[in-house]
Amino acid sequence: MKYYDVIVLGGGPAGITAATTARRHYPKKRILLIRSVEKSLIPCGIPYMFGLLEDPAQNINPDSILHSRGIEIKIDKAVKIERKSRIVYLASGEELRYERLILATGSLPAIPKIPGIELENIFCIKKEWPYLLKINSALENAEKVVIVGGGFVGVELAEQIRLHRKKEVTIVEVLPYCLYSSFDEEFCFEAERELEAMGVKILAGKKVGEFTGKKGAVKEVHLSDGTVLPADLVIVSTGALPEVSLAKEAGLEIGPKGGVLVDRSMATSDPYIFACGDCCEKFSFFNGKSVPVRLASVAATEARVAGANLYVKRRFNPGTIGVFSTKIGNRAFAAAGLIERLAIEEGFNVLVGETASPDRHPSVLPGAKEMHVKLVFDQYTGVLIGGQVSGGESVAELVNLLSACLLHKMTAMDMSAFQMGTHPMLTPSPAGYPLAVAAELATVEKLKQTDKRNFLASYCEK
């Protein structure tokens, strides 16, 4: 029987990063990555395959990333894990022994049970090359596109199909706003204005009741309020669910949100099996609750933990902070940690600092955009629990700065005197740096509550 030290199941960002991390940490081990799909896609790039990318093939991860590091690749499907003898059975009939196994089996689209969803020209977003090419050619002949679900994937698809394919695009979102799970209202509002400015129609707070068709192909989307939308192509992007069939069948523990349960070293209930990425359960950095975050960036971070810990416990996952960014029209949007609304729902008393400032100084410099920063702190401790930013493209790295602040439980007081670098052509001004200003506003709010004397005092020593 063929033997590998490390077998990775899955070829997405989690699988690739777990394999390369394992290679770096354990340079002498034989590592094999098994994936069921011929081509490994860049998952976050999928919306851009329908628009900005001239050739959808540009969105493929080259296998050279793995080959150049001496990681073997096998295109096959694992059908069973025999934990006792540490064997993976493949669809091809092959059996492989492993010393350590990494599950990076990803997620599958969550398909809502809507009558008519089986009609032709209704698609979901599968991370499969031939399937996505089918959507792409269906788009050629479509005029009216309805996107069900206004999360990140939904709004990015809407933007790309509207701007680059010139279709009539409508987003139907059941929540009050697009991106409502990831941003507070004021940022959702900004994002929707960008979409509407490019001609995307948004129907938020609306539920799809039924799809109806003609000759087997979708023709209408019926909302539960009675609205009927004509449609010749529908894309359903209502989230993803962990793909854990193998893990379940092998008797591994499963978490409350349906992912493979892992400890902080990313080991599953079997110490020889690790899991990372969309297939595994995630726990909030803020309160330890199970959270249904499915992001390539989270997957890659978990993979770096899993890959490093295969033979020695070298690093631990402190819990998922959740850091997002996207670009819609002329603005970028980013968030890290808890938004105000969800923090309150989770029982936090919050203190908010919010400000806006041009992201160049002076603000007349070309390319300057208004940068909007909102920071959410825990009222008792003053510790940062979340941040949201919109503005130019730099907000994506600014939110990564917020991630570092979150990890280190920086307080509003600390952040008010943050040691940032600034430059006219690249950042807001030093005096108006919005992260420091927003933190200062929250600091002063907290001081008002705890240090009345100094807020009332005037001419105290005259």
Added chain:
Amino acid sequence: MKYYDVIVLGGGPAGITAATTARRHYPKKRILLIRSVEKSLIPCGIPYMFGLLEDPAQNINPDSILHSRGIEIKIDKAVKIERKSRIVYLASGEELRYERLILATGSLPAIPKIPGIELENIFCIKKEWPYLLKINSALENAEKVVIVGGGFVGVELAEQIRLHRKKEVTIVEVLPYCLYSSFDEEFCFEAERELEAMGVKILAGKKVGEFTGKKGAVKEVHLSDGTVLPADLVIVSTGALPEVSLAKEAGLEIGPKGGVLVDRSMATSDPYIFACGDCCEKFSFFNGKSVPVRLASVAATEARVAGANLYVKRRFNPGTIGVFSTKIGNRAFAAAGLIERLAIEEGFNVLVGETASPDRHPSVLPGAKEMHVKLVFDQYTGVLIGGQVSGGESVAELVNLLSACLLHKMTAMDMSAFQMGTHPMLTPSPAGYPLAVAAELATVEKLKQTDKRNFLASYCEK
């Protein structure tokens, strides 16, 4: 005698930020800002007054920032501080009592003692509006511009005058490369290539021996190696020295690099007088040594500490990390903390992680640039002590993320599993995020030294 609770001397970024911070923290206090110049300039914007900015007047800080917050402004010059009775004497003859005084008197250009430096058309960079307008009109009639000093100001001036005024521009730098005090060689090299690509001539490792002229105006720059450069305009940008004449005369303690000495609350040796910005002494976050950093961003941070502490000690300056960014041609360059060369000079044993990756994914997306990241860690503890980045405009916020990592003494191990957000249009890929990859390379290097077993082990359990 007129009385103020808080008097701020100086109207640059330190003065403005100290006054607004004092206003936020002590809302009932009467605050006066005194400055000697009619208009307050954005200091970092000065190079762009000679190029990109259509009207140099766009580089003026509007006084509304202060007026709208109820901060009074006086254009006058403080000539003496009487500490015992807490009085500031002004050039106009006025005398003002203060309860707390903030010195934000800034810096003056360091003028090298080079024979001929008094010739006409030789300028330095003073933060004075009429003086800068004089340079601007001298530029109209100049053909050959020589810039003495290839630091941030020198290279930014060179870029602007070359690109927007189409002059022949030569930089003369005494160190081996431009920006050599702020970056390691490989980044200096990249920056110089950008300058040369736009036609700026660089003479590094060369010293100016003498300026000679005709009819009182400069005509030639003589280098000490015998080279003679024709020049009809020279700008000397060889750094700045703290302006401490008032403080000295008032008997305040002065630090080893000539700045007003302050404690970690930014109080001077007189508890009623605070100082911040270029006029005050700075101590390195890394080893407590006095460091001659003069940056608006550092000034603003210090001002946020000083302004908050006037009546109650609310926050402390942990020492200067030093965070820079700039844009030259098509690339941005940024650094935080110690560069490798200077860390070694300071006696650190360093561990370096360095990598490059496209800053979009897939890399064919428009606007993608190669992002180059170099992280410097202390070898014994694995703690980050500095980072340098070049690439697209987002590096300026990425280096601010490094500042947060530095402040929290993150180790290479911690940073390898950094929880970043990523997006195709905004950042590098999750698997290739260069900050995490560079940290991982350093981590593995350290593990190689300390955990040989796992690096040699193969098939250990077969």
